[in-house]
Amino acid sequence: MKGGNDKRPAGKTRHPAPGQRTLPATQGGSNALPTGAQVGEFEIVDLIGEGGFGIVYLAYDHSLHRHVALKEYMPSGMASRTQEMHVIVQSEHYAGTFKAGLRSFVNEARLLAQFDSPSLVKVYRFWEANGTAYMVMPYYEGITLKQALKDHRIVPTEQWIREFLGGLFDAIETIHRAKCFHRDIAPDNILLLKDGRPLLLDFGAARRVIEDLTHSPTVILKPGFAPIEQYAQVSGMRQGAWTDVYALAAVVYYIVSGKRPPPAVTRMVDDDMVSAREAGKGRYSEAFLAAIDRALTVQPEQRIQSMQDLRRALAIDDDAGTVARTRSAAPQRDDLERTRINT
Incomplete structure (x- = not known):
């Protein structure tokens, strides 16, 4: 499947509103989505890896009935997640840097989607939603x-x-x-x-x-x-x-x-x-x-x-x-x- 032009507007960078609650951190302070969460047609099955700038999940694609790896842009040092699953910047101070990283994440996904080499990660599709961006790849073992x-x-x-x-x-x-x-x-x-x-x-x-x-x-x-x-x-x-x-x-x-x-x-x-x-x-x-x-x-x-x-x-x-x-x-x-x- 070719990816790369399935881009949905993410809207403006969000910041915590007065009284707005963020999701409680999981064990170890993780920002990862819980098992069973839905991101479009993808259901989160398990956590593969979490770093300072993104999270990779094992997910199930309900459209094509297969397991995939789903990567989410999440720079943990400057962003958190609301109870509605939206990713928000913790401070206006980080807004410009967060947006620059988001653009680079999307550009990387677009680039990888264009490549066709057996020894390069293949991106099936990518999009912006929930204040952040995602890319879907094969589940490699x-x-x-x-x-x-x-x-x-x-x-x-x-x-x-x-x-x-x-x-x-x-x-x-x-x-x-x-x-x-x-x-x-x-x-x-x-x-x-x-x-x-x-x-x-x-x-x-x-x-x-x-x-x-x-x-x-x-x-x-x-x-x-x-x-x-x-x-x-x-x-x-x-x-x-x-x-x-x-x-x-x-x-x-x-x-x-x-x-x-x-x-x-x-x-x-x-x-x-x-x-x-x-x-x-x-x-x-x-x-x-x-x-x-x-x-x-x-x-x-x-x-x-x-x-x-x-x-x-x-x-x-x-x-x-x-x-x-x-x-x-x-x-x-x-x-x-x-x-x-x-x-």
């Missing part, structure tokens, strides 16, 4: 790469990594062709599905907009996976395709060495990182490891510049993603965890 490595559920041979990267190259190149960049590629943002296919999660566009406006952008950075140009204090460095190149190479380094690279700001001052060639020596080919080292160059202009260039450097064919989806590259245990779509 799998385990994050980070957890799979921690639990020793995969054996990361070079062939496995090549097939794994083939799917991710397809996804990231799809994004880049639209002049967009992910900027948060990391082991906890990659889901391994039951068929072995990697799924790239969490664009986090609304979160980035809000944290930029509140002057705390470094909160979203993952040390070791974020390149130097993503740090706010480093001026004169542009972000681009090479930003995602660094992050993806850092993911491979993490797989190969069992450790994330040192933070880019530390490497900028004193780069004592053990090279991929050294960390993976004897287990992976020298050419493969050398390409990862080049992609992890601290200075952006000296780094591999595009996913196409990284693909060529690693000698990964364009059809590698297809191979990864057809071979038994899946995690080796059947007890895969519930989907995790970042909030």
Whole structure:
């Protein structure tokens, strides 16, 4: 199903009126909707995940009779919910930031709805209602790469990594062709599905907009996976395709060495990182490891510049993603965890 033009007006940003009551917080201060709540034709079945900027539910689509993942825009630090399920801004001070985040959430949904890659989250539809916005996605089941490595559920041979990267190259190149960049590629943002296919999660566009406006952008950075140009204090460095190149190479380094690279700001001052060639020596080919080292160059202009260039450097064919989806590259245990779509 194609989504993207099913947008309903949400009206003006609401603030608590005198005497207006908000929904009592659930255990742990959650803003999540209760089980059984109806959002359009979707019935809330369970809570999948809740973060500072959104909530993801398992929901049942009564129109198409299937389970889906429903994501709700809910920046908990500046909004709450009334007993009528409306999301309201806690203070006029936050109104502009809330609206900017809402626009970014909708734009992200619209963007994802246009993409068609097996390794990208698909958005079926999105709309605005109840003072907020929602997007509906497939209900994915799998385990994050980070957890799979921690639990020793995969054996990361070079062939496995090549097939794994083939799917991710397809996804990231799809994004880049639209002049967009992910900027948060990391082991906890990659889901391994039951068929072995990697799924790239969490664009986090609304979160980035809000944290930029509140002057705390470094909160979203993952040390070791974020390149130097993503740090706010480093001026004169542009972000681009090479930003995602660094992050993806850092993911491979993490797989190969069992450790994330040192933070880019530390490497900028004193780069004592053990090279991929050294960390993976004897287990992976020298050419493969050398390409990862080049992609992890601290200075952006000296780094591999595009996913196409990284693909060529690693000698990964364009059809590698297809191979990864057809071979038994899946995690080796059947007890895969519930989907995790970042909030």
